Amino acid sequence: MPSLAAALLDLRELDRLARLDTPVHRLDPRAKVLATAAFLATLASFGPREVSALLPLALFPVALAALGEVPFGLLARKTLLGLPFILVLGAFLPWVDRVPVLQLGPLAVSGGWLAFASLLVRGLLAMVTATALVAVTGFGDLCAALDRLGAPRAFSQQLLFLHRYLFLAGEETGRALQARELRAFGRPLAPREYGAFAGHLLTRSWERAERVHAALRARGFDGVLPARAQTAFGTGAWGFLLGWSAFFFLCRWLALPALLGGLLAGGGS
Amino acid sequence: MSHHLVEVRELRHAYPDGTLALDGPTFTLHHGEAVALVGANGAGKSTLLKHLNGTLRAASGEVRVGELPVQAETLAQVRRTVGMVFQDPDDMLFMPTVLEDVAFGPRNLGFPPPEAEARARVALGQVGAAHLAAKAPYHLSVGEKRRCALAAVLAMGPDILVLDEPSTGLDPRGRRLLVGLLQAFTHTRIIATHDLDLASRLCPRTLVLHRGRLVADGPTRAILADRARMESWDLEAWPPEA
Numbered sequence: 001m002p003s004l005a006a007a008l009l010d011l012r013e014l015d016r017l018a019r020l021d022t023p024v025h026r027l028d029p030r031a032k033v034l035a036t037a038a039f040l041a042t043l044a045s046f047g048p049r050e051v052s053a054l055l056p057l058a059l060f061p062v063a064l065a066a067l068g069e070v071p072f073g074l075l076a077r078k079t080l081l082g083l084p085f086i087l088v089l090g091a092f093l094p095w096v097d098r099v100p101v102l103q104l105g106p107l108a109v110s111g112g113w114l115a116f117a118s119l120l121v122r123g124l125l126a127m128v129t130a131t132a133l134v135a136v137t138g139f140g141d142l143c144a145a146l147d148r149l150g151a152p153r154a155f156s157q158q159l160l161f162l163h164r165y166l167f168l169a170g171e172e173t174g175r176a177l178q179a180r181e182l183r184a185f186g187r188p189l190a191p192r193e194y195g196a197f198a199g200h201l202l203t204r205s206w207e208r209a210e211r212v213h214a215a216l217r218a219r220g221f222d223g224v225l226p227a228r229a230q231t232a233f234g235t236g237a238w239g240f241l242l243g244w245s246a247f248f249f250l251c252r253w254l255a256l257p258a259l260l261g262g263l264l265a266g267g268g269s
Numbered sequence: 270m271s272h273h274l275v276e277v278r279e280l281r282h283a284y285p286d287g288t289l290a291l292d293g294p295t296f297t298l299h300h301g302e303a304v305a306l307v308g309a310n311g312a313g314k315s316t317l318l319k320h321l322n323g324t325l326r327a328a329s330g331e332v333r334v335g336e337l338p339v340q341a342e343t344l345a346q347v348r349r350t351v352g353m354v355f356q357d358p359d360d361m362l363f364m365p366t367v368l369e370d371v372a373f374g375p376r377n378l379g380f381p382p383p384e385a386e387a388r389a390r391v392a393l394g395q396v397g398a399a400h401l402a403a404k405a406p407y408h409l410s411v412g413e414k415r416r417c418a419l420a421a422v423l424a425m426g427p428d429i430l431v432l433d434e435p436s437t438g439l440d441p442r443g444r445r446l447l448v449g450l451l452q453a454f455t456h457t458r459i460i461a462t463h464d465l466d467l468a469s470r471l472c473p474r475t476l477v478l479h480r481g482r483l484v485a486d487g488p489t490r491a492i493l494a495d496r497a498r499m500e501s502w503d504l505e506a507w508p509p510e511a
Contacts, residue, residue: 015365015405029356128383140365164363167407214324218353219361219425220345226385 007011010078013168014131017070017170023236024067028135031237033243035060036133042248043122050233053206054121056256061129072101075135080128080243086123089114157225165209172205182223274299275321275351275429275457280330282316289484290316293330294483296476298457305468305489306461308478309503312439314461315356317478318431320461322351336427351376352427356434358414362406367393367417370406385424392424394419396450412443419450429457436464465493465507477502 018025024032039060065075095142097112134142144159147153176197180189189197250256275298282291290313298304308314319325320332323344331337331497334347355361362371364370376383393399396416401409409417415435422430435451436444444467451458451471462468468475468489475492477485480501485492493499500506 012405013408016408019366019403019405138365140369158337208360211355211357211364214319215353215355215361216363217372218322218348218355219374219421220322221373222350222377226376227380 002085006079006152007170010074011170013074015079015138017068017135018141019075020069020136024064024069024240027240028231028237029141031241032064032133032137032140033149035147035241036129038241038245038248039129040126040246042252043125045115046118046122047251049118051109051114051117051121052257053251054118054125057125057248058128059247061125061132064129064132064136068132070135071130075128075131077210078131079124082123082127085232086120089123090119093119095113124161150155160225164212165205168208168212169205174207175200176201183186183246274333275459276331277317277320278331278333280317280320280332281328282313282320282325282326283328286383290481291320292481294476294481295330296483296486298459301455301457302473302474303430303451303458304460305472305475306459306478307463307465307475307493307504311480312478312502313481314478315433318353318433318459318461321431322353323347323405324353349425350427351429351431352422352425353431354415354418354422354433354435356437358411358418358505359407361418361421362409365405366402367398367404367406367409368402370401371417371421371424374421378425384490388424388426389420392420395423396420397446410443411438412440412446412493415439415443415447427456428458430454432458432460432462434459434462434464436462436467465505469493469507477504479503 043057061075063068065072093114093116094110097115098110100108101111101114102109106131108249137145142162143156143163146156146159180197277297278295281289281291281293284313289327290449292313294313294317301347306314306317316325320327320339320346323339326340333338337343337346337350339347350367362370364373368386371389371392372385375388376382378486380388390399390402393402396419398413399414401413401417406414408419415438419432426436436447439447444464448467448470456460458471460468460472472489475485475487475489476483477492484502485498496506496510
């Protein structure tokens, strides 16, 4: 229950942060979505064993968070939530590819371990960037930006509903768990109780969702949410998009860490 | 016939499990009337209200709003006329901010964004919630949520207000505010409530539902004070015995 409450609190904190008024919040959401898409494409374009070359890309989420006044603690918590999935995805890589490709002192590192490290860095960077994007844009504006960029309306609307129903389902789960805990005196949920609990929860969430839908219909909702206020794609948005795209290009094609290392080594000699 | 009139005739509704929720209530609401709908839990109050704006459709019988029968083809016009404030404001407040939520109805009615926002701000002002416009709905207190849910309906400019248990969960101050607000409105109002004090303050006329049947329709004070009948409907008389 406390972890569920904390997760909901973090989601609400993201919504609160999205209403701050910073230069990065004021940017057209489409610029942020497109820059993030360019970031993810760049991240995905590196070879499977690249690790150090990925690191300069961390500047993007760090800059988003710093300029948008997003607490790094919150970003870390939300990012670590995705860590188990990344670990499960990459768990078999060290066993699939055991050929040593790197010698670190006495330690021979196999291609599989490098691929695992690369997947870990990519996963964490993608998670932290997505979280920062939501925190400096807001889910509603994010969905509206996807809509304006030509994403299928069904997709952007479902995403918005998912966000809202996530809270509903979370609140229902929280209430049900709390009611159970108050009479359980520390006894964990028995396996045979899981089915009844899940079924009960599903029914409650379903009924709640139906009530929400009825309330929406009562206010004229016909399946399409009205478009939100539209911002202009101004020079700031162009500057943001082109500036970061240029940086991603440099990261991808100039191997910045090696270049910086070379420069530092050269400067020191 | 006035276009503000609601007419309910021999309305019947059964839920999928066979429970007969409404068993033939028949009544009319006239322009500008404030009517209380009282009854014990499960008497059919919410079910009846949901028929007035077409959230539920009659299995048999008829509901008319003005000249319009409530049916699939007329739902848009009916819902423009009949604004329903649901029992749980959390079911209504959906959008990221209060202002967007209150503007949601006007946007669906086709108002351009600036006009929808202007209507939303006026409605928030009417319920004393203008200062909540930029807040997220889930950060509000129960009383604030109720006022915003009411604003969400007022912003659509309905002729008839349907309120389901509007005072539930309110503290005395919130309840006083709500009573003051509802007293100030000139809309035709039908209010389902267990709050008999609120009913006696706001509504000169009362309908009593008992097990889906309309068992009384008349002056509020006379009905609520009839101890024997009220107890036979699983209710308590108002005012209570000293």
